[in-house]
Amino acid sequence: MAAMFRADDLSVQFGGIRAVDSVSFEVRAGEVFSIIGPNGAGKTTIFNLISRIYQPTSGKLMLDGRDITSVPAYQVAGLGIARTFQNIELFQNASVLQNLLIGCHCHVKAGILSQICFLPSAKRDELVHRERAEDVIAFLGLQRYRHTLIGSLPYGVRKVVELGRALCTEPKLLLLDEPSSGLNVEETEGMGYWIEDIKQDLGITVIMVEHDMSLVSAVSDRVLALNYGRVMALGTPREVQTHPDVVRAYIGGEA
Amino acid sequence: MRYLFKTSYSQDLTIWRHNGDLFWYGLLAAVMFVLPFVLGTFYIGELGAVFIFAIAGVGLMLLTGYTGLVNLGHAAFLGIGAYTEAVLLTAGWPFIVTLPMSGILAAIAGIAIGIPTLRMSGLYLAIATLAFGQIVATVLEKWDSVTHGFDGMPVPIPSIFGVQIQGATGVYYAALVVLVFSLWVACNILRTPLGRALVAIRDSEISAQSMGINLALYKTISFAVAAFLTGLAGALFAHYVNFLAPDSFDILLSIQFLTIVFVGGIGSLHGVIFGALFVRLLPQAIAIARDYLPSKLAHLPGLEPSVFGLILVLVILFEPAGIYGRWLKTKEYFQAFPMHRRSAFRRQRTYTRSERV
Amino acid sequence: MADAARLLQLIINGAASGCIYGIIALGFVLIYKATELVNFAQGDIMMLGGFTAFSLITWFGLNYWVGAILAVLITAGFGFLLDVIVIRRVMGQPQFAVVMLTLGLGFIFRAAAGIIWGYDSVGYVTPFTNKTVKIGGLILGADSLSVLGGTVLLCIVLYLFFSHTRLGIAMQAASQNQLAAYYMGIPVRTVFSLIWAIAAGVSAVAAILLTPISMIDVNMGFLGIKAFAAAVLGGFGSIPGALVGGVIIGIAEQLAGFYLPAGFQDVTSNVVLLGTLILLPQGLFAEKMVKRV
Numbered sequence: 046m047a048a049m050f051r052a053d054d055l056s057v058q059f060g061g062i063r064a065v066d067s068v069s070f071e072v073r074a075g076e077v078f079s080i081i082g083p084n085g086a087g088k089t090t091i092f093n094l095i096s097r098i099y100q101p102t103s104g105k106l107m108l109d110g111r112d113i114t115s116v117p118a119y120q121v122a123g124l125g126i127a128r129t130f131q132n133i134e135l136f137q138n139a140s141v142l143q144n145l146l147i148g149c150h151c152h153v154k155a156g157i158l159s160q161i162c163f164l165p166s167a168k169r170d171e172l173v174h175r176e177r178a179e180d181v182i183a184f185l186g187l188q189r190y191r192h193t194l195i196g197s198l199p200y201g202v203r204k205v206v207e208l209g210r211a212l213c214t215e216p217k218l219l220l221l222d223e224p225s226s227g228l229n230v231e232e233t234e235g236m237g238y239w240i241e242d243i244k245q246d247l248g249i250t251v252i253m254v255e256h257d258m259s260l261v262s263a264v265s266d267r268v269l270a271l272n273y274g275r276v277m278a279l280g281t282p283r284e285v286q287t288h289p290d291v292v293r294a295y296i297g298g299e300a
Numbered sequence: 301m302r303y304l305f306k307t308s309y310s311q312d313l314t315i316w317r318h319n320g321d322l323f324w325y326g327l328l329a330a331v332m333f334v335l336p337f338v339l340g341t342f343y344i345g346e347l348g349a350v351f352i353f354a355i356a357g358v359g360l361m362l363l364t365g366y367t368g369l370v371n372l373g374h375a376a377f378l379g380i381g382a383y384t385e386a387v388l389l390t391a392g393w394p395f396i397v398t399l400p401m402s403g404i405l406a407a408i409a410g411i412a413i414g415i416p417t418l419r420m421s422g423l424y425l426a427i428a429t430l431a432f433g434q435i436v437a438t439v440l441e442k443w444d445s446v447t448h449g450f451d452g453m454p455v456p457i458p459s460i461f462g463v464q465i466q467g468a469t470g471v472y473y474a475a476l477v478v479l480v481f482s483l484w485v486a487c488n489i490l491r492t493p494l495g496r497a498l499v500a501i502r503d504s505e506i507s508a509q510s511m512g513i514n515l516a517l518y519k520t521i522s523f524a525v526a527a528f529l530t531g532l533a534g535a536l537f538a539h540y541v542n543f544l545a546p547d548s549f550d551i552l553l554s555i556q557f558l559t560i561v562f563v564g565g566i567g568s569l570h571g572v573i574f575g576a577l578f579v580r581l582l583p584q585a586i587a588i589a590r591d592y593l594p595s596k597l598a599h600l601p602g603l604e605p606s607v608f609g610l611i612l613v614l615v616i617l618f619e620p621a622g623i624y625g626r627w628l629k630t631k632e633y634f635q636a637f638p639m640h641r642r643s644a645f646r647r648q649r650t651y652t653r654s655e656r657v
Numbered sequence: 658m659a660d661a662a663r664l665l666q667l668i669i670n671g672a673a674s675g676c677i678y679g680i681i682a683l684g685f686v687l688i689y690k691a692t693e694l695v696n697f698a699q700g701d702i703m704m705l706g707g708f709t710a711f712s713l714i715t716w717f718g719l720n721y722w723v724g725a726i727l728a729v730l731i732t733a734g735f736g737f738l739l740d741v742i743v744i745r746r747v748m749g750q751p752q753f754a755v756v757m758l759t760l761g762l763g764f765i766f767r768a769a770a771g772i773i774w775g776y777d778s779v780g781y782v783t784p785f786t787n788k789t790v791k792i793g794g795l796i797l798g799a800d801s802l803s804v805l806g807g808t809v810l811l812c813i814v815l816y817l818f819f820s821h822t823r824l825g826i827a828m829q830a831a832s833q834n835q836l837a838a839y840y841m842g843i844p845v846r847t848v849f850s851l852i853w854a855i856a857a858g859v860s861a862v863a864a865i866l867l868t869p870i871s872m873i874d875v876n877m878g879f880l881g882i883k884a885f886a887a888a889v890l891g892g893f894g895s896i897p898g899a900l901v902g903g904v905i906i907g908i909a910e911q912l913a914g915f916y917l918p919a920g921f922q923d924v925t926s927n928v929v930l931l932g933t934l935i936l937l938p939q940g941l942f943a944e945k946m947v948k949r950v
Contacts, residue, residue: 096510122512134507136500138567146493147500151512153493157521160492161485167492168313174493175309214511370753416935422752423695427889428934430882431927438924551882555760562757601776602768609764616758617746 049074049250050095050218055104057094064090066274067104072218077244077251079261081285082271083294088254089131090274092220095252096128097121108218122151125217129207129224131254135195141206142191145181148213149174181209185239201232208239212247219243221253225260233260240264258286270294315487332476336469345468345540346580351475352536354576357560358482358569359529362489364558365566367522368502370426373413373433374557377406377527379440379549381534383447386455386544395458395465399478399535406531407524409436414523418516433554441546453544465539475536482529486569489525498522559608563615565624574623582608666797667911673801673870675907676808680863681884682891682899683815684856690894691832691852693752694744697759699860700881701766702739706732706861707873708774714781721783729861736857740850763878770875778872785869800869807866811859812900828852886930892940901941905929 050072057065065087072078080088093099095106097118106114108124116124127148136144152174155167182188185205190198195206204224211219224240225233237260243249244264255261261268261282268285270277278288285291306312316322336344360374381402388398413432417425440447447453457466465474489495497518500508505515538544556579564575586604600606619626684699696702710728713719719727743762747755788799819825831838831848838845864873871877887906891898906926913925933941 098506098509117514118509119512119514122510128510130507130510134504136503136507138503139496139499143496143499147496147508147511147513150493150497150500155492157494160494161488161525163488163492167488168310171313171492172309175312210511364753370756416931419938420934421938423689423893424889424934424938424940426756427885428931431886431931431934434882434927435924435931438920438927442920558757558760562753566753600768600772602771605764606768609761609768612761613743613758613765616750616754616761617743620747620750620754 048072049109050252051105051107052091052095053105053107055091055094055106056102057090057099058102064274065094065101068271068274068276069104070269070276070279072250072252073266074250075244075248076266077240077253077264079253079255079265079268079282080271081255081258081261081268082277085273086271087274088271089222091271092128092222092252092254095121095126095220122214122216125215126220127211127214127216127218128220129204129211129222131222131226133200133203133207135203135207135210137195140192140194141187141198141209142178142182144195144206144210145178145213146174148181148210149177151214152177177215178213181212184212184242185209200227201229204228204232204236205239212243212249216249219249219251221251221255223254223256225255225257233257236260237263262286313491315484315491329480336472341468344472346584348468348472348475348536349540350576350580351472351479352533352540353557353560353580354572355475355479355482355533355536356530356557357564357572357576358479358486359526359533360557360561361566361569361572362486362498362529363522363526365561365568366490366495366502367498367519368422369417369519369522370422370429371526372426372430372551372554372558373436374429374526374530375549375551375553376433376436377409377530378534378537378553379436379546380409381406381531382538382544382549383440383453383534384531385535385538386453387446389456389458390453395460398458399532402535403528403531406534407528410523410525410527411520414520415516418519430551430554433549433551437546437549440549447544447546449546455538455542455544458539471536471540474539478532478536482532483569485525485529490569494518494521559612563612563622565622565627568622568624570627571622571624574627578611578623582611663915667915668908669797669801669805671908671911672904673804673907674910675887675904676804676900677863677867677903678880678884678887678907679900679903680808680811680866681860681881682888682903683811683896684860684863685885685888686891686893686896686899687852687856687859689888690896691828692849694755695752695759696856697756697881697885698763698766698878699856700878700884701763701770702732702736702857702878703860703864703881704770704873704875704878705735705766706857707864707868707877708770708779709861710865710868711774711779711781711873715779725865728865729858732861733854733858737850737854739857740853744853745846745850767875767878774875776875778874780868780872783869803869804866807862808900811862815855815859815896824848824851883926886926890930890933890940892942895940895942898940898942 048071051070053069055065055068056063068087068091070078080091082088090099094101097113097116101114104114105112108126113121113124136147139147153170155164155170160167182191185208187202187205187209190202190206195203198206204227208221208224221240224236228236240251240253241264244251253261253265265282267280268282269279270285270288270291272290272294277290277294278285280288304311316325335347356374356378359377360371363369363371384402384405385398388401389395393401413429417428420428441449443449444451457464459465464470489498497508497513500511500513501515501518509515541548560572560575560579562575563578564573565571583604586607590603615622621628681699681703684702685696688694688696688699706728709731710724713724713727714721717724739762743758744755747758783800785799785803790797790799790802819829827838827843828848828851830841831843831845835845838848864877867877883906884903887903888899890902890905891900906929909925909929910922914922917925
């Protein structure tokens, strides 16, 4: 299988701390790739590097063979990378539908002036995006929350809306940052089924940062274990979970 | 309560929600059109000023209410629009060109302050706009070769297709047309991706970037559109006052604009109209009330600004959603009667959610 | 030689007026660091403090030092009550609402001052008025020096308070994380009211230091706008930054007033402010904060 996304020798340094230290990995098209590791290992930092919110101090990021290391943050969505955030970053004062519609932003074709004058091209865009957002609503079962403001929604639903908003960008690569944090057992299982559906029905490649090992084992094809910003192990879930370094990092070994 | 039965997505995109709305707005438009034949010149003049302030208010609402960029120097755009109109008309340009030019020059000023402030957040942006406003006011005052500085600048009477636009009635109709235009532009912005992008920038910049929104571009567009509309208001303002003085465009005027946005109800276009009515009619109301007050109170020099401040404080303490917010709550009360819930609009008051890291 | 002396004179005058800006800015920064609220009425509170000192010294005939200290305490009390009665009620509202609230309060304060003390400028005799001090061949105004000295004294007092007293440390905690401070048993709302009291007292000090140099009148609160510029220049979370910013603006103004044509003095502070913000968007001393997502 061809590598769809590749990180080569990726490093980022904040002051004196190397948050990510020479990390290299490859993600194949259509797979679910998980990144695990103790808190502070640099997992979310890698996501922020891929979304181009942070600048790497060295290393390269390649998407479908194209170097995206210095692409500005707002162009990432247009390239096909979408993400969810660890501490839900939804737009609080807007409804679920409006949040999803913002997700469609990178596919807007009408120019600014035609939007200001609401020319037919702008209207057409709006209707197309509305249909797309409705498809995502149907996929995730959010119909009854369509016009509710985010502020009034329970936490579990907000996580799903965040996922929906990412799906509206029609990504090739979806970055999920701790999708199960804050969810109970049933909600986590539900999240697992959605990730499977995303992989199989929508054919989207997923990179997932997770702490919940049952979820990781259930949906992942391959796992990367990080510690102190460095790669500890890379392989199938079973291989990584039994790797001696990983065991030592999580459970501790003899002194 | 009315339930809307929707059969197509286009229905969600219209400016009026249903035919009832269309009827009432149409009636309002007809009344507005007919008013000058009914009311005296003084009232028409005042309404014209209300419209002018409302146009500037729409601009500021887009910038501050929707994009979240607090602008303490908004009067600068009004001033630039006003002086551009006066200078170009004096030079002999036709009104049909000077009006949009006032808007365009103000928009350029908006971009000039928007671009350097792109990286600034909240508070710093507010101060930067404050400084900008004061710099523009100083330029208007010092550049006497063009603006006549403190001598003041007379404003020629414009004409369009041979018809002169003069007096209170002329300003009234011109302002009404431009106001309707501004509201249409604002409504369009709000129902398209452009408006959503602006709101996204206000609520979460990082998230907006991940969704593909180019922060720099949209912030600049917000400044440009807000400044353009306010520049148009400035041109009309020049005709309202007929004689321009540079010290009219100071921070106190900027505060009045912010009051329009706030007291009217932040985040709503109806609010802008209510706010403009409040800000313009308050001095008149006080002047009328003066006749009824004991003479010692009535002759206090600080009466007007103190009443202004007092009402502002009371509104913030007791009705932060503004006049439009109170209107919505009253409507909801009557619509849900007798099952109105007091917690329908409650907000938490225990602690302030930190906007820092 | 005369030029050097004049330059020094300008710099010292600028530093003095800059210290006044800086002290008012200090009040802003104290309130902002604690409560994330911006008090646009800080300049007007200073004005009220100045008038209070005037009343105590001229109407009640108190001694200068007694009157000054009493004025500071009264103004601090006023700040405390202001928070308890008015500002507390807007907890939970967005920042913009509080900006508008304090702007409105500013209007009310100015009107009240006009009613109580009238609209004329007033002043009173201080131990520093019209006196000069000779230092190494230069003759400097005692009033400017008193401002500089008073500012240094104030800073030392505040520094000791915040770093070495329990109340000061509690204030730091409450300013960094309100919810956590509540859980730790810190009476957050009382602490905030005390911070408002300190900020109000500090601005009264500014008014008192300013009196030898300029008269007190209802509109002197508009100095608050320059002070604001000082606070932003210094980086709004930084107390030493506020003072440094104030001094920079004060000196820039004096130099501009002398070397540039008339009328450009006022615009100088704005240009300096805008220029710095464009080059250093977070001010001179700000801690760089990036939102962690």
